[in-house]
Amino acid sequence: MAIMLTAEQMRYTKATNAYVIKNPEQITNEFTITEEAVAANTLNLGETKKIADLKEYLKDFDMTAINSDDLRKVARRLFDNEMIDIHAFAIFAEGNLASGADGRPTDTDVKFNAIALFNERLEDYNDFLENNPADVKEDTLRWRRGMIDANHAIGALTYFVNSSRSDLKIHERA
Incomplete structure (x- = not known):
């Protein structure tokens, strides 16, 4: 059972509710990849x-x-093998963003749609930056880049997970 905190309770704790995914059925978006290369x-x-x-x-x-x-x-695994950078790693590592009063992650066993989560978080962050131009700085743009990279990575992972071919190869042209 998930406990939702009120705004008043949130002021006195490090606890955060899990990110609420608006479209949990989303399986494709602009970051969907359809080619192995x-x-x-x-x-x-x-x-x-x-x-x-x-x-x-x-x-x-x-x-x-x-x-x-x-x-x-x-x-x-992706970070250790240099497939994503530290900013994309942070987006992945945050999971569903739920945390307890001590600031540690909670609900870490609750399943969610990472494709929809990453895409919606990026859309929300883009809206935030658009509505708050004074907050657009090098750090916020770097964080946004991490979100974009995480979306690209989740698109690639989804391609590999769903690929029916076991002999994936990259076709190179000379």
């Missing part, structure tokens, strides 16, 4: 073995029904 390029995967290893690792994950714990595991 694009997916591989997005994650800096140039070798067939790296692609096969990633696909094998991802076989037990579904980006439309993943929890914060698993999303962090995927993020760590």
Whole structure:
């Protein structure tokens, strides 16, 4: 059971509710990838073995029904293999954004649609920056870039998770 805090309670605690996804059924958006070469390029995967290893690792994950714990595991794998940068890693690691009074993540086992979550968070952040131009600074733009990169990465991951081919290869043209 999730407990929703009121605005008054939120002023006295580090606790935050999970991000409320407006369209939890969303499985495609502008970051959806439909070509293996694009997916591989997005994650800096140039070798067939790296692609096969990633696909094998991802076989037990579904980006439309993943929890914060698993999303962090995927993020760590991507970051350790230099497929995403630290800013995109942070977006992944935040999971559904739920935290307790001590500031630590909560509800880490609750599944959610990461595709919709990342896309909606980016849309909300874009709206925030548009409505608050005084807050547009180098750091906020870097954070926005991390959100964009995380959306691209989740699109690539979704492609690999859903790919029916086990022999993914990048077609190179000389």
